[in-house]
Amino acid sequence: MGDKTMAFITMKPGALLAPVPAVLIGVGCESDGKIEQNLMTAAWAGTVCTHPPMFSVSIRPERYSYGLIQKSGEFTINLTTRAILKATDYCGVVSGKDHDKWAEAHLTPIKADGMQFAPAVAESPLYLSCRVRQTLPLGSHTMFIGEAVFMGIDEALLDEKGAFHMERAQLIAYSHGVYSGLTEALGFFGYSVASDKVLKRRLHRS
Amino acid sequence: MGDKTMAFITMKPGALLAPVPAVLIGVGCESDGKIEQNLMTAAWAGTVCTHPPMFSVSIRPERYSYGLIQKSGEFTINLTTRAILKATDYCGVVSGKDHDKWAEAHLTPIKADGMQFAPAVAESPLYLSCRVRQTLPLGSHTMFIGEAVFMGIDEALLDEKGAFHMERAQLIAYSHGVYSGLTEALGFFGYSVASDKVLKRRLHRS
Numbered sequence: 001m002g003d004k005t006m007a008f009i010t011m012k013p014g015a016l017l018a019p020v021p022a023v024l025i026g027v028g029c030e031s032d033g034k035i036e037q038n039l040m041t042a043a044w045a046g047t048v049c050t051h052p053p054m055f056s057v058s059i060r061p062e063r064y065s066y067g068l069i070q071k072s073g074e075f076t077i078n079l080t081t082r083a084i085l086k087a088t089d090y091c092g093v094v095s096g097k098d099h100d101k102w103a104e105a106h107l108t109p110i111k112a113d114g115m116q117f118a119p120a121v122a123e124s125p126l127y128l129s130c131r132v133r134q135t136l137p138l139g140s141h142t143m144f145i146g147e148a149v150f151m152g153i154d155e156a157l158l159d160e161k162g163a164f165h166m167e168r169a170q171l172i173a174y175s176h177g178v179y180s181g182l183t184e185a186l187g188f189f190g191y192s193v194a195s196d197k198v199l200k201r202r203l204h205r206s
Numbered sequence: 207m208g209d210k211t212m213a214f215i216t217m218k219p220g221a222l223l224a225p226v227p228a229v230l231i232g233v234g235c236e237s238d239g240k241i242e243q244n245l246m247t248a249a250w251a252g253t254v255c256t257h258p259p260m261f262s263v264s265i266r267p268e269r270y271s272y273g274l275i276q277k278s279g280e281f282t283i284n285l286t287t288r289a290i291l292k293a294t295d296y297c298g299v300v301s302g303k304d305h306d307k308w309a310e311a312h313l314t315p316i317k318a319d320g321m322q323f324a325p326a327v328a329e330s331p332l333y334l335s336c337r338v339r340q341t342l343p344l345g346s347h348t349m350f351i352g353e354a355v356f357m358g359i360d361e362a363l364l365d366e367k368g369a370f371h372m373e374r375a376q377l378i379a380y381s382h383g384v385y386s387g388l389t390e391a392l393g394f395f396g397y398s399v400a401s402d403k404v405l406k407r408r409l410h411r412s
Contacts, residue, residue: 005314005316005328005329006328006329006330006331006360006361006362007360007361007362008316008326008333008358008359008360008361009358009359009360009361009364010319010356010357010358010359011356011357011358011359012356012357013259013334013335013354013355013356013357014259014354014357015253015255015256015259016259016332016334016357016372017227017229017251017252017253017261017283017285017334018227018285018372018377019225019227019377019379019388020226020227020252020253021223021224021225021226023223043253044252044253044254044255044256045223045252046223046226046250046251046252046253046254046262047221047223047226047249047250047252047264048250048252048262048264048344048347048349049221049250049264049344049345049346049347049349050221050250050345050346050347051345051346052344052345053219053220053221053222054344054345055223056252056254056262056349058253058254058255077223079222079223079224082392085392085393086393086397086398087398089393089395089396089397089398090398090399092395093395093396093398093399094399108211110211110214113216120214122211122212123211123212124212125212126222127214128219128222128223129219134342136340136351138254138255138258138260138351139255139256139257139258139260140255140256140257141254141255141256143254143255143262143351145342145344145349148219148220149219150216150217150218150219151216151217151218151219151220151222152214152215152216152217153214153215153217154212154213154214154215155212155213155214155215156212156213158215164382166222166224166381166382166384167381167384171224171225171381172392173225173379173388174395175372175373175377175388176370176372177394177395178372178373178391178393178394178395179391179392179393179394179395179397180388180389180390180391180392181388181389181392182225182379182381182386182387182388182389183386183387183388183389184386185384185385185386186288186291186378186385186386186387187291187292187295187384187385188383188384188385189295189298189299189380189383189384189385190295190299191292191295191385192292192293192295192296192299193296193299193300
């Protein structure tokens with residue numbers, strides 16, 4: 001099943017795991033009786049546990065959103081799509097310290113189930129409401145491990161039978177500074193050992 | 207920049223952060239004077255720090271590779287491509303306890319720089335040699351945080367000027383049980399604030 005073997009050049013390592021998601025992190029907290037909400041883009045994010053569902057998000061301490069998560073102990077992860085790709089990039093390059101990212105990127109904060117202050121992004125197809133369980137300073141970035149307590153899904157991702165179709169979301173991926181879309185399905189978990197009948201049904205292959 | 211807002215249905219959360227990478231984890235250790243090497247597929251993997259470059263890989267303790275990482279304190283992360291997609295899936299569905307995955311998936315273990323026992327996968331375009339810095343039991347999965355100490359890159363990803371072209375690797379992504387390829391570039395980090403000149407050069411847009 002393998003392909004040709006490569007000729008490797010060894011070098012000083014970089015953060016080159018790819019592709020990774022580029023998600024919008026919704027954060028909020030209360031200070032002086034006023035609720036403040038911000039959002040930022042994070043590519044250093046991943047799944048770290050299935051039961052309970054837990055996710056890691058790594059953020060530089062100098063980022064404005066960092067302090068808001070520290071204070072509130074909560075954040076939302078919002079998946080990103082082709083439709084909001086430019087907004088996603090924008091929320092990764094300017095700071096909430098001197099920009100109202102919601103207004104400038106035309107994104108809308110909405111109440112996220114299970115969160116006190118952190119909003120979800122109305123234009124995202126799926127959000128995960130996370131409570132911080134652990135905070136690990138690692139170097140340039142500090143990792144927040146969040147446990148998801150609720151999830152919101154755009155109803156357009158569900159078909160009439162209630163089955164979930166992630167491919168309808170047109171998600172985007174991030175690889176070494178470049179955003180891409182996803183092609184149609186090339187396979188599914190377990191396809192390497194699936195019967196011809198299952199392959200035909202799931203991959204529409206004759 | 208945003209798009210239409212969604213109508214959300216709230217539900218019990220699942221591990222639905224997407225897309226995520228599906229990487230091959232190379233592991234090895236010595237027991238009774240014999241070196242044993244295995245590999246497994248992990249989608250619960252991500253970048254957690256830039257400096258130093260650190261990555262998380264979450265594995266169920268009942269997986270065969272789990273014990274090998276525990277013993278050796280090292281693993282490699284190997285990126286995966288369309289060419290080795292079937293092999294990647296296969297290494298995620300059978301166990302090294304009763305399968306020689308290397309032979310069955312036609313993958314080749316090679317010496318990974320900086321590792322004592324954990325091999326890299328010769329058919330992968332890029333590997334990261336990682337030493338375990340922290341081990342966090344989270345529930346169904348235990349997270350290993352590895353610091354990359356070396357990196358190997360297929361020389362075909364570098365052009366004659368030494369510039370790195372990740373898109374040549376034809377990486378694959380994993381979203382809710384489905385493997386996809388990546389489309390051509392839709393944008394790059396900072397493109398939302400880039401000049402027309404830069405956009406034209408980098409995205410070939412007129």
